[in-house]
Amino acid sequence: MARKSRRRVATAAGAVSLAPAGNALRVGVFPTAAVRGQLKLTVPGLAPINRPVTINPTQPFNESFAFTDAVPTQGEVSLSLTDARGEVVLAWRGTVGLR
Numbered sequence: 196m197a198r199k200s201r202r203r204v205a206t207a208a209g210a211v212s213l214a215p216a217g218n219a220l221r222v223g224v225f226p227t228a229a230v231r232g233q234l235k236l237t238v239p240g241l242a243p244i245n246r247p248v249t250i251n252p253t254q255p256f257n258e259s260f261a262f263t264d265a266v267p268t269q270g271e272v273s274l275s276l277t278d279a280r281g282e283v284v285l286a287w288r289g290t291v292g293l294r
Contacts (some may be wrong), residue, residue, distance in 0.1 A: 200292040202272075211274055211287045216259055220293065224248075224256040224276055224285065232278040238293070239272075240265030248276070268294045 201214040209226035220238060229251040236244040240263055250256050273288040 202287070202289060202291055204287045206285060208284050209276075211285055213272060213274070213287075213291055215291070215293055218294075219259040219261045220272070220291075221259045222256070222274065224250060224274070225252070226250055226255065226276070226284065227252060230276060230278055230284050232276060232281075232284070235273075235275045235277070236260070237273045238262075239267050239270035262293065266293055268292070 201212065203210065203212050207227065209224065212223035212225070214221045222236060224234060231249045232247075234246045234248045234256060238244075238260065241260065244260060248256055269290060269292050271288065272291045274286065275283055276285040278284050
């Protein structure tokens with residue numbers, strides 16, 4: 196059985212937190228500077244998620260995405276935050292215990 200696990204990564208541009216929460220994945224993106232752009236998230240078994248975001252250090256992105264029955268116990272998740280010019284501000288890809 197896969198272990199539920201929280202993933203965190205930090206860079207000079209900010210931090211990302213991914214954590215299973217019941218039947219959902221809780222996603223936090225904490226930039227060190229204001230960003231207006233797109234958040235892209237891929238989770239096995241879900242359609243790709245694209246959200247326009249306007250976030251900053253005092254107003255980070257913090258949202259949960261509900262799982263469908265197709266989401267496996269464990270899988271590769273990727274997240275990218277791009278600015279209005281399309282440049283990558285933060286990115287992460289790795290295996291996460293989802294259930």
